[in-house]
Amino acid sequence: MKFEALTIKDIAKALNLSVSTVSKALRGSHEISGDTKKAVMAYASEHNYKPNPIAQSLKRGRSKSIGVIVCNIDNNFFSQVINGIESIAQNKDYNVIITQSQESYEREVSNSEHLSSRSVDGLIISLSAETRNVDHLVKLHQKGLPIVLFDRVTDEIHTHTVIANNYKGAYEATQHLLQQGFRRIAHITSSGSLSITLERLAGYRKALEDAGLKPDDRYIKFCQHGGMIQEETCQALEELLQLPDKPDAIFTASDRLSTTTLSQLSKRKIRIPQQIGLVGFTNSISADIFNPSLTAVVQPALEMGKLATEMLIQLIESKRPVTVFEKRILETELTIRDSSIKDGNHTNG
Amino acid sequence: MKFEALTIKDIAKALNLSVSTVSKALRGSHEISGDTKKAVMAYASEHNYKPNPIAQSLKRGRSKSIGVIVCNIDNNFFSQVINGIESIAQNKDYNVIITQSQESYEREVSNSEHLSSRSVDGLIISLSAETRNVDHLVKLHQKGLPIVLFDRVTDEIHTHTVIANNYKGAYEATQHLLQQGFRRIAHITSSGSLSITLERLAGYRKALEDAGLKPDDRYIKFCQHGGMIQEETCQALEELLQLPDKPDAIFTASDRLSTTTLSQLSKRKIRIPQQIGLVGFTNSISADIFNPSLTAVVQPALEMGKLATEMLIQLIESKRPVTVFEKRILETELTIRDSSIKDGNHTNG
DNA sequence: TTTTTTTACGAAAACGATTGCGGCAAAGAG
DNA sequence: CTCTTTGCCGCAATCGTTTTCGTAAAAAAA
Numbered sequence: 001m002k003f004e005a006l007t008i009k010d011i012a013k014a015l016n017l018s019v020s021t022v023s024k025a026l027r028g029s030h031e032i033s034g035d036t037k038k039a040v041m042a043y044a045s046e047h048n049y050k051p052n053p054i055a056q057s058l059k060r061g062r063s064k065s066i067g068v069i070v071c072n073i074d075n076n077f078f079s080q081v082i083n084g085i086e087s088i089a090q091n092k093d094y095n096v097i098i099t100q101s102q103e104s105y106e107r108e109v110s111n112s113e114h115l116s117s118r119s120v121d122g123l124i125i126s127l128s129a130e131t132r133n134v135d136h137l138v139k140l141h142q143k144g145l146p147i148v149l150f151d152r153v154t155d156e157i158h159t160h161t162v163i164a165n166n167y168k169g170a171y172e173a174t175q176h177l178l179q180q181g182f183r184r185i186a187h188i189t190s191s192g193s194l195s196i197t198l199e200r201l202a203g204y205r206k207a208l209e210d211a212g213l214k215p216d217d218r219y220i221k222f223c224q225h226g227g228m229i230q231e232e233t234c235q236a237l238e239e240l241l242q243l244p245d246k247p248d249a250i251f252t253a254s255d256r257l258s259t260t261t262l263s264q265l266s267k268r269k270i271r272i273p274q275q276i277g278l279v280g281f282t283n284s285i286s287a288d289i290f291n292p293s294l295t296a297v298v299q300p301a302l303e304m305g306k307l308a309t310e311m312l313i314q315l316i317e318s319k320r321p322v323t324v325f326e327k328r329i330l331e332t333e334l335t336i337r338d339s340s341i342k343d344g345n346h347t348n349g
Numbered sequence: 350m351k352f353e354a355l356t357i358k359d360i361a362k363a364l365n366l367s368v369s370t371v372s373k374a375l376r377g378s379h380e381i382s383g384d385t386k387k388a389v390m391a392y393a394s395e396h397n398y399k400p401n402p403i404a405q406s407l408k409r410g411r412s413k414s415i416g417v418i419v420c421n422i423d424n425n426f427f428s429q430v431i432n433g434i435e436s437i438a439q440n441k442d443y444n445v446i447i448t449q450s451q452e453s454y455e456r457e458v459s460n461s462e463h464l465s466s467r468s469v470d471g472l473i474i475s476l477s478a479e480t481r482n483v484d485h486l487v488k489l490h491q492k493g494l495p496i497v498l499f500d501r502v503t504d505e506i507h508t509h510t511v512i513a514n515n516y517k518g519a520y521e522a523t524q525h526l527l528q529q530g531f532r533r534i535a536h537i538t539s540s541g542s543l544s545i546t547l548e549r550l551a552g553y554r555k556a557l558e559d560a561g562l563k564p565d566d567r568y569i570k571f572c573q574h575g576g577m578i579q580e581e582t583c584q585a586l587e588e589l590l591q592l593p594d595k596p597d598a599i600f601t602a603s604d605r606l607s608t609t610t611l612s613q614l615s616k617r618k619i620r621i622p623q624q625i626g627l628v629g630f631t632n633s634i635s636a637d638i639f640n641p642s643l644t645a646v647v648q649p650a651l652e653m654g655k656l657a658t659e660m661l662i663q664l665i666e667s668k669r670p671v672t673v674f675e676k677r678i679l680e681t682e683l684t685i686r687d688s689s690i691k692d693g694n695h696t697n698g
Numbered sequence: 699t700t701t702t703t704t705t706a707c708g709a710a711a712a713c714g715a716t717t718g719c720g721g722c723a724a725a726g727a728g
Numbered sequence: 729c730t731c732t733t734t735g736c737c738g739c740a741a742t743c744g745t746t747t748t749c750g751t752a753a754a755a756a757a758a
Binding site for chain 4: 354356357358368369372373376400401403404405407408409
């Protein structure tokens with residue numbers, strides 16, 4: 001089954017003109033007479049002519065498409081980011097090609113190479129939890145591929161980045177738990193190689209210290225796969241619950257970790273927040289109907305996607321090499337719900 | 350910033366061969382000697398030669414990419430479907446270009462035209478809630494663009510389709526509510542123009558009739574925007590609650606409708622399932638931590654995406670026009686949780 | 699040795715669009 | 729009436745790859 005589209009050649013033949021004349025007429029060149037232009041335009045719109053973008057790409061050396069690599073689309077944070085990416089890209093007539101690393105370094109490498117060999121004009125990426133080495137990206141970047149990093153970033157690539165204020169978000173979350181009277185606050189987080197992990201960990205630690213508490217490494221659990229593997233999260237939780245001084249609250253650092261933790265605590269009949277308080281990073285639109293409703297650090301995901309895309313397109317379309325790079329930090333929002341409010345302070349039934 | 354890749358021409362020059370020889374050597378043509386092949390292959394892999402996919406597309410008339418149109422990515426059902434699409438596409442070396450209709454007819458039309466003019470090799474689509482007319486798709490299909498429909502389908506386009514067994518899923522959900530002793534079961538659903546709406550509605554009605562109850566239209570509420578506009582869902586719910594014989598249970602027909610309904614009932618301090626039982630179509634991975642945990646009709650979303658993609662690629666790559674079209678119906682699964690279990694029957698704390 | 703067949707490669711025309719350049723008219727200048 | 733300018737258009741190259749066809753030399757058959 002082939003799909004024969006109208007080409008410039010067809011128009012030329014129909015109007016008894018040369019292809020070059022038609023091409024120029026369509027682009028409104030001054031070297032074509034008004035009459036000819038009108039005739040060509042009329043014919044083109046009447047027959048619904050659309051220039052073949054592949055031919056244009058080949059000629060221009062640009063494909064008008066941008067590649068996106070995220071860990072997993074089935075995650076409210078990333079799907080909201082993609083929402084943002086798509087909205088801007090659509091406006092500027094770029095295609096968005098989405099791929100998932102599934103938190104795998106190997107897939108991240110192959111996806112990035114695949115996308116660049118597919119000649120995307122630029123790349124928006126959030127690193128996988130397994131990624132420790134970013135040579136694959138550095139290489140592409142050095143070859144001239146514009147890249148924008150978001151969320152999970154690295155400074156080994158000298159380019160624009162967009163992140164949430166993870167430090168502050170984590171600080172506020174922890175501080176909130178402290179204000180609620182929790183003292184033994186554990187932290188379940190992603191791989192220690194991720195920027196977000198370190199930033200959130202730092203915010204968590206600082207909040208504890210500012211409250212005169214000493215962070216205790218036994219209360220900090222890393223999940224190398226960022227919650228993609230449920231058993232890993234369960235085990236982290238199990239270890240926390242086995243501690244002699246069981247934590248009285250948990251601060252989880254990502255969407256998946258938050259829901260898994262909540263689910264596992266329920267399964268163990270541990271009452272939240274009475275036995276264990278819970279605050280998590282999450283962009284779930286359902287956090288308010290969780291049992292209990294989940295106090296959440298919400299990232300401006302849509303905004304991050306939009307911003308990253310605008311920055312990328314700016315890089316792509318800039319005439320001269322860009323040398324000054326921005327690091328945009330967007331504020332998170334702490335939405336307080338039942339999971340962190342000790343008895344008697346209930347806000348909502 | 351331009352990104353100068355190695356071309357066949359460069360290899361030809363370096364090895365003192367012609368481009369045609371190099372091209373043939375790379376593709377392992379029999380008309381090239383073993384020595385030459387080896388030399389070319391060696392040079393190519395050493396210098397990491399990757400054929401320019403755009404040039405290949407232009408030549409072959411195929412872009413090795415498929416377009417996807419869904420209402421909204423930020424929805425567990427669709428993101429899981431996309432997960433499935435991506436996994437198969439990646440295997441078969443196809444790019445996936447994702448767009449969102451946001452339940453808007455206009456955006457669906459423009460996205461489909463844009464994708465086809467971007468010369469995707471095929472299209473996977475689930476219709477928007479606003480869509481009543483599918484001429485835009487029929488037109489593309491007639492021009493030869495392979496299309497696979499999933500979830501929200503139409504039979505005006507004679508092609509492969511993949512859907513869940515909506516009738517049976519709805520029947521089972523309603524039957525379950527009946528078995529739990531609910532009698533005045535309302536149904537909040539999407540636009541009446543969608544196939545899923547009609548199928549689910551039919552299953553709901555049949556279950557009532559089989560139980561000797563007469564379906565009552567006042568208990569059936571359509572949301573034209575499929576839950577994208579929260580106010581619409583709220584109003585539907587409000588109207589139900591204003592009925593003289595208030596429903597004692599609600600069966601919601603989609604992800605968004607289910608979560609919004611749950612959230613709104615909570616907000617109104619209506620106890621679930623004691624005052625109103627609830628069952629909903631949803632693929633939320635968090636349904637078990639909702640308050641209360643939500644009895645759900647779960648669709649095999651991942652499988653649907655995989656299947657749709659396999660079917661599409663089969664259409665794309667088929668040598669001769671395909672005339673026999675499949676309608677695959679995948680079974681849903683009813684996961685029973687607290688929202689539909691009347692007091693005393695609790696399965697889970 | 700001559701003729702035929704094979705082998706191995708190159709030239710060139712595509713795919714569809716863009717663009718510099720050259721040319722042929724008509725219009726203006728001298 | 730000749731020369732230059734201007735307007736309008738076509739030729740041809742180009743992007744990188746694929747593919748058909750032609751052809752030289754080498755191998756096989758005569």
